[in-house]
Amino acid sequence: MALLQHLKDRFRRERVTLQLGDIQALILRSRPEPYVGIHAMLHVDEAEGGRDLIARLAKHIPSADDWTGDLHAWTGVAISHAGLQALGLPDSALASFPLPFREGMAARAEQLRDFGENAPETWEDAYQGKRLHIALTIYAEDKAALDEAVDKAMGELRASRGVTLVGTHEFGADEDAKNPFGFRDGISQPVVQGAGVEPPPGGGRALAPGEFILGENSESGQPVAMPEPPELGRNGSFVVLRKYDSRPGAFNDFVRQHADGEQEQEKLAAQLVGRWRSGAPLNLSPERDDEALGADPQRNNDFDFKGDERGLVCPHAAHMRRLNPRGTSLTILTDENLHRIIRRPSTFGPKWTPELTASDDGREPRGIYFIFISARAYDTIEFLQQEWINRGNFLDLGKERDPVVGLHEEPGTFTIPEQPVRRRIDGVSTFNRLRGGEYLFMPSLTALRWIGEAGWKD
Numbered sequence: 197m198a199l200l201q202h203l204k205d206r207f208r209r210e211r212v213t214l215q216l217g218d219i220q221a222l223i224l225r226s227r228p229e230p231y232v233g234i235h236a237m238l239h240v241d242e243a244e245g246g247r248d249l250i251a252r253l254a255k256h257i258p259s260a261d262d263w264t265g266d267l268h269a270w271t272g273v274a275i276s277h278a279g280l281q282a283l284g285l286p287d288s289a290l291a292s293f294p295l296p297f298r299e300g301m302a303a304r305a306e307q308l309r310d311f312g313e314n315a316p317e318t319w320e321d322a323y324q325g326k327r328l329h330i331a332l333t334i335y336a337e338d339k340a341a342l343d344e345a346v347d348k349a350m351g352e353l354r355a356s357r358g359v360t361l362v363g364t365h366e367f368g369a370d371e372d373a374k375n376p377f378g379f380r381d382g383i384s385q386p387v388v389q390g391a392g393v394e395p396p397p398g399g400g401r402a403l404a405p406g407e408f409i410l411g412e413n414s415e416s417g418q419p420v421a422m423p424e425p426p427e428l429g430r431n432g433s434f435v436v437l438r439k440y441d442s443r444p445g446a447f448n449d450f451v452r453q454h455a456d457g458e459q460e461q462e463k464l465a466a467q468l469v470g471r472w473r474s475g476a477p478l479n480l481s482p483e484r485d486d487e488a489l490g491a492d493p494q495r496n497n498d499f500d501f502k503g504d505e506r507g508l509v510c511p512h513a514a515h516m517r518r519l520n521p522r523g524t525s526l527t528i529l530t531d532e533n534l535h536r537i538i539r540r541p542s543t544f545g546p547k548w549t550p551e552l553t554a555s556d557d558g559r560e561p562r563g564i565y566f567i568f569i570s571a572r573a574y575d576t577i578e579f580l581q582q583e584w585i586n587r588g589n590f591l592d593l594g595k596e597r598d599p600v601v602g603l604h605e606e607p608g609t610f611t612i613p614e615q616p617v618r619r620r621i622d623g624v625s626t627f628n629r630l631r632g633g634e635y636l637f638m639p640s641l642t643a644l645r646w647i648g649e650a651g652w653k654d
C-alpha cells in the first residue's frame with residue numbers, strides 16, 4: 197500500500213492538536229506514489245508585484261487539514277531570506293531570522309562542507325547570487341492533476357508583474373518510488389505529535405510538534421526560535437533544498453568492482469544504503485531482497501539497530517544507519533530525536549538500470565532534489581553535513597564518510613564489519629554531486645496572506 201494511503205488510514209481527527217488549517221499541506225502530507233511534480237524558481241524584481249503574486253498563490257495552497265478529501269495535487273511555496281527582503285518585509289522581521297538562513301546556503305559552504313566539486317562556485321545559475329527568491333513546488337498523483345495545478349500557478353504568474361521565472365524542473369517516479377540508484381526512498385519519516393496520524397510500527401514515538409512546526413513546543417519543552425511577528429512565524433517551518441546530480445553508473449561500477457555475481461553485488465549495494473532496492477531493511481531481511489516487505493508501511497520500519505550493535509547485519513557506515521542511528525551506541529553522544537527530518541526528495545531523469553556505467557553519467561540529467569523540512573532545518577543540515585555525513589568519528593569510523601551522499605575529494609573507504617575481521621573497501625567517490633541549494637522559509641497560510649497584503653503596514 198502506498199505510504200500516503202497508509203497515513204490517510206491512520207489519520208484520526210480527534211487526535212489533532214495542531215492548527216492544520218493554517219499549515220501548508222506539503223509539510224505534513226507525504227508524496228503520492230506514483231508521483232509527478234514540478235519545482236519552479238522565481239526571482240522578485242519588484243516588491244509590490246512580488247507581494248501581489250504571493251497573495252494570488254496563497255489561494256491555491258491547500259492546508260494540511262485536508263487529509264481525507266479529494267486532493268490530487270498540492271502546491272507549496274517557500275521563500276529565501278533574499279526573497280523576503282525583495283518582497284519588502286520590514287527590517288525588524290528580516291533581522292528576526294536565524295543567521296544561517298539570513299546568510300543563505302552558498303555563504304554557509306564552510307559549515308556545510310560544500311567544497312571542491314560541491315562548492316557554490318560550481319553551482320547552476322539558478323542558485324548563484326541569491327537569485328532564488330521563491331520556490332514553488334507542486335506534487336501530484338498524475339499528469340492531469342499536475343497540469344491543472346501548473347495552469348493555475350502559471351496563470352497567476354502571467355497575471356502578475358515584477359517577478360521573473362528563473363527556471364522550472366519536472367520530476368517524478370513510478371509507484372515503486374525508486375530514486376536514480378534504483379532504491380525506493382521516502383520510506384522513513386518522523387511522526388509529528390498532534391498531526392492526527394499515529395506512528396506506524398517501529399516508526400519511533402511521535403515527536404514534539406515544535407521540531408517541525410514553528411510556535412509549537414519542541415522536544416526541549418519550549419518552541420524553537422521563531423521569526424517575528426507571530427503572524428509571520430507561527431505555523432511555518434524551514435526547508436533545506438539541495439539539488440544533486442546523481443552518478444548511478446559510478447555507483448554500479450563500484451559495486452561490480454567489489455563483489456562477485458549479482459546476489460553479492462545486490463547485497464553490497466544494500467549495505468551501502470541500509471535497505472535493499474525494494475526498501476526492505478537489511479535488519480529484517482539480511483540475505484535477500486523482499487519486495488512485499490519493502491512495499492509494506494506496516495512492516496518496513498519495524499526495526500532498530502539494538503540487536504546489531506556490531507553492524508554485522510547493517511554496517512554502521514550505511515547511509516540510512518548514519519542518518520537515523522535507531523539506538524546504535526554512538527561514540528559522540530547526541531539525541532537522535534533532535535535530528536529527524538521530514539524528507540520530500542524528488543527524483544528526476546530516466547530510471548536506473550544495472551547496465552549503467554560511469555561513462556553514462558552526465559549524458560542525461562538524473563538526480564534528486566533533496567528537500568527536507570524542520571523547524572530548525574538550517575541547523576540540522578549543518579550538523580548532518582559536518583558530523584554524520586562527512587565524518588565517521590561518531591561511529592568510530594575515523595574519517596570515513598557517508599557512501600551515498602558524502603563528498604569524496606579523494607577516493608573514500610567503506611567498512612563492513614565481518615567476522616573474524618572487518619572488510620574495508622576503497623574507491624568510494626562522490627556519487628551525488630551538489631549542483632545548488634538554498635535555505636527557505638515555508639510560511640503558514642496566514643503568513644502568506646500577511647506578506648501578500650503587506651500586513652506590517654497596517
Ligand code: HEM
Pocket residue numbers: 375377379380381382383384385440469471475515516517519520537564566577580581600601628
Ligand atoms: C541525494 C542523494 C540521496 C540518496 C540517493 C538517498 C537515498 C536514500 C535511501 C535509498 C534511503 C532509504 C529509504 C528511506 O528510508 O526512505 C534514505 C534514507 C534516508 N536518507 Fe537519504 N539519500 C540521499 C540524500 C540524503 C541527504 C542529503 C540526507 C540528509 C541530509 C539524507 C537523509 C536520509 C534520512 C534521514 C533517511 C532515513 C533514515 C531512517 O529514518 O531510517 N539523505 N536515503
